[in-house]
Structure formats: structure tokens, C-alpha cells
Amino acid sequence: MARYSDAKCKLCRREGVKLYLKGERCLTDNCAIERRPFPPGEQGRRGRKLTPYGQMLREKQKAKKIYGVLETQFEKYYRMASRMKGKTGENLLSILERRLDNVVYRLGFANSRSEARQMVRHGHFLVNGKKVNIPSFLIGSNDTITLSSKGKENIAIQEALEKANIKSRVPSWLEVDYEKIEGKVVSFPSREDIDIPVDENRIVELYSK
Numbered sequence: 001m002a003r004y005s006d007a008k009c010k011l012c013r014r015e016g017v018k019l020y021l022k023g024e025r026c027l028t029d030n031c032a033i034e035r036r037p038f039p040p041g042e043q044g045r046r047g048r049k050l051t052p053y054g055q056m057l058r059e060k061q062k063a064k065k066i067y068g069v070l071e072t073q074f075e076k077y078y079r080m081a082s083r084m085k086g087k088t089g090e091n092l093l094s095i096l097e098r099r100l101d102n103v104v105y106r107l108g109f110a111n112s113r114s115e116a117r118q119m120v121r122h123g124h125f126l127v128n129g130k131k132v133n134i135p136s137f138l139i140g141s142n143d144t145i146t147l148s149s150k151g152k153e154n155i156a157i158q159e160a161l162e163k164a165n166i167k168s169r170v171p172s173w174l175e176v177d178y179e180k181i182e183g184k185v186v187s188f189p190s191r192e193d194i195d196i197p198v199d200e201n202r203i204v205e206l207y208s209k
Contacts, residue, residue: 056206063198067096068113073136078207089200090191097189100127101135103145107176107183108164109157124151145183152181171195 050058064074081091096102101117104125110116117135119125125132126146127139139145151157161178170176173189191200 053206053209056202059199059202060206063093063096063196063200063203066113066196066198067099067102068117068135069096075207078203082207089204092203093191093194093196093198093200094189095138097194098138098140098185099135100125100132100137100139100145103139103174103183103185106171106174107145108170108178109145109147109160109181109183111156111160111163115156115160119151119154119157122150124148124154124157139185141185141188143185145185147181 060074063069064071069077077095078088078092081095082088084091097106101113101120104110104116104120105113109125110119120135120137121133123131123133124147126148127137128144129146131148147157161181164170164176164178170183171189171193173185173187173193174183175186176183
């Protein structure tokens with residue numbers, strides 16, 4: 001599957017906001033957007049005013065970049081959200097949050113979503129006792145996420161757990177036991193639980209055109 005391979009910091013600078021794609025680095029002064037708060041490229045410093053369509057497109061691009069989702073899959077999630085009860089935009093973000101790679105990141109088992117995605121692919125996590133190596137796997141309510149035997153030996157996971165145990169920033173829709181290294185989905189995330197800098201209503205407007 002095709003993936004973005006250029007510098008991740010360029011993505012944040014392009015959107016003009018932190019997308020937290022590099023974990024701890026995004027919280028320090030080394031964050032590229034702190035040092036160069038303008039888009040990359042020769043025209044970056046000049047800036048430009050976006051049209052209404054451009055603003056809607058940028059919101060979609062931000063969501064795709066934050067969760068590491070490609071266009072076809074993002075459209076699939078949007079169609080799924082539009083068939084659900086409630087607001088389509090909020091449903092869309094809730095679906096994206098329920099991806100296994102995002103849940104692993106939210107639980108503190110990885111320092112970033114991209115790191116979590118790689119760990120899932122390598123078979124380091126179990127969902128309800130069964131190995132799942134598909135990052136896009138959607139977690140359901142009351143599902144339990146634990147480490148596989150191989151995952152328990154992974155140094156990157158151990159380092160992430162040490163940091164997570166100190167900070168304990170797990171959202172309210174998840175529960176985690178760092179001694180057992182076990183996470184649980186207690187409910188589906190609501191919009192108030194999702195702290196990403198995206199206006200989901202503009203995404204809905206874009207797809208409604």
C-alpha cells in the first residue's frame with residue numbers, strides 16, 4: 001500500500017497546525033512548525049488566501065494525514081458514517097478513532113500513530129485474545145487490547161509504556177491497566193473526546209457538493 005514517505009514535519013507546516021505525527025518531538029521546541037511557521041517551498045512565506053472549497057479540502061487533508069488514511073479508505077469511512085444515525089461528521093471522526101492503530105496510540109502503547117501502525121502490522125497486539133495485524137481494524141465496544149508474546153519483548157513498546165504511565169493521557173472512552181498492559185474500549189468516542197484540530201462539518205460540506 002502506498003504511504004507518504006517524505007518528511008512528516010512538512011505536512012504540519014503545509015496545514016499550518018500541529019498534527020502530532022512524530023510523537024514527543026511535536027511537544028518540544030524542535031517541532032518544525034515552531035521554528036518555521038509557514039508552508040514549505042519557495043512560496044511558503046508569502047501565504048495565500050484559500051477559497052471556500054480550498055478550506056473544505058484542507059480539513060479533509062488534515063484528517064487524512066492525522067490518521068494516516070489514504071483517499072479511497074477515507075471515502076469508505078465517510079460513506080459508512082453517512083449511513084449511521086447522528087451527525088455524519090462526528091460519526092466519521094468516531095470511526096477514525098476506532099481504528100486499531102489509533103487505539104494503540106491512544107492507550108499509550110506507541111509514541112505516534114505511524115509507530116502504532118507499524119507495530120500492529122508486525123503482530124504485536126491481540127484483540128480479545130486474537131492476533132490482529134490490520135491497522136484499519138475497527139475496535140468495538142468492550143473489546144480488549146493486549147500484547148502478544150512478541151509484543152511484550154518489543155523495546156519501543158516498553159519505552160512508550162514508561163512514558164504513558166507517567167503522563168496518563170488516556171481519553172475517557174478507553175481504560176488501561178499498565179501493570180497488566182491491557183486496554184479496553186468502554187464506549188465509542190464522542191466529539192468531546194476527540195482532540196484533533198479538524199472541522200468535520202467542512203468535510204461533510206465537501207462531500208455534499
